[in-house]
Amino acid sequence: AYLASTIDHHSVVLLKGGSDSARCVRIGFQLGIDDDIDAFEKQTAAHGIKTVRKKNPEPSIADMVSFEDPKGTVIEVFKRGELSQQKFSDKGIVPHxxxxxxxxxxxxxxxxxxxxxxxxxxxxxxxxxxxxxxxxxxxxxxxxxxxxxxxxxxxxxxxxxxxxxxxxxxxxxxxxxxxxxxxxxxxxxxxxxxxxxxxxxxxxxxxxxxxxxxxxxxxxxxxxxxxx
CATH class of the missing domain: 3.10.180.10 (2,3-Dihydroxybiphenyl 1,2-Dioxygenase, domain 1)
Structure with missing residues (x-):
């Protein structure tokens, strides 16, 4: 399930897991408009970190570089495609x-x-x-x-x-x-x-x-x- 409260297509992704306890398995960070994802990937690889490049991996995500941090969480650094055009209701808390x-x-x-x-x-x-x-x-x-x-x-x-x-x-x-x-x-x-x-x-x-x-x-x- 893809969940959002603002103009982004999603801020939270919920996946059905195989274990009894819930956990955070990945975190995403969006690059700025002028940031170069190719340069970021080269910079990350220069630290000896294995990266995976993905094109259009999820709705509204145009390009992504993923890798693991020292605690085993998958880090996803991405460039956003077009902003979502869907409208959101005012039900619930609706965080900023x-x-x-x-x-x-x-x-x-x-x-x-x-x-x-x-x-x-x-x-x-x-x-x-x-x-x-x-x-x-x-x-x-x-x-x-x-x-x-x-x-x-x-x-x-x-x-x-x-x-x-x-x-x-x-x-x-x-x-x-x-x-x-x-x-x-x-x-x-x-x-x-x-x-x-x-x-x-x-x-x-x-x-x-x-x-x-x-x-x-x-x-x-x-x-x-x-x-x-």
Whole structure:
């Protein structure tokens, strides 16, 4: 099933798996209009990483380079074709966008280095030496990595418009039997409003708003260590 809440054809793809537990098996990152996917593929291969090139692999995806990150998640870097022309209803929460993914990893330093050196992410903040916050645009973080005893999904986060949208979303979920795991609250790192719920498949979903914006063209920024 291909799911979307904005003008993109899809932001989430649900696949029937063979195991009892749900998991995140792949993440997609869209290249900018002026970015060269051929150059990106050569750059990735130069790091000794095996890549797979796919033309028109999915609806609205014109070209894609895929490979695995150190924790075994498939990374799909793609160029978008034409935007979807379908209209979406206003039923449900309707998040503004898919904002970030968070993962537990055995080696947070090596995985952080991979995202920075291969994918061009930048470090926004660290908590101690065990929790990194990485960005690929102006959002404070697009990928979070936390040290753990194994590699697995932590949560997926969807951005809401504001505090009023978050209140409405919590009411909507509560009326349908989805209880809060944590929140509402405001994080220290990133300073965003948040709530956490558990989806029917067992995966944790965060809803957030008012995330810090890190536009380096506006001035100086230095990542700072946060105490655990």
């Amino acid at each position: 966008k898919l904002g970030h993914g968070a993962f537990f990893v055995k080696d947070v330093k090596a995985t952080t280095d991979f995202y920075c050196n291969v994918l061009g992410f930048r470090v926004s903040d660290w908590m101690g030496d065990f929790f990194s916050f990485l960005r690929c645009g102006t959002d404070h973080h697009t990928i979070n990595l936390m040290r753990a005893d194994g590699d697995r999904h932590f949560h997926t986060a969807f951005e809401l418009r504001d505090w009023g949208h978050m209140l409405t979303a919590c009411d909507h979920l509560s009326l349908r039997g989805y209880k809060l795991l944590w929140g509402p609250g405001r994080h220290g790192i990133g300073h965003n409003l948040f709530t956490y719920h558990r989806a029917p498949n067992g995966l944790i979903t965060e809803l957030f708003a008012q995330l810090d914006q890190m536009n380096e063209e506006l001035g100086y920024f230095e990542p700072r260590p946060w105490a655990p």
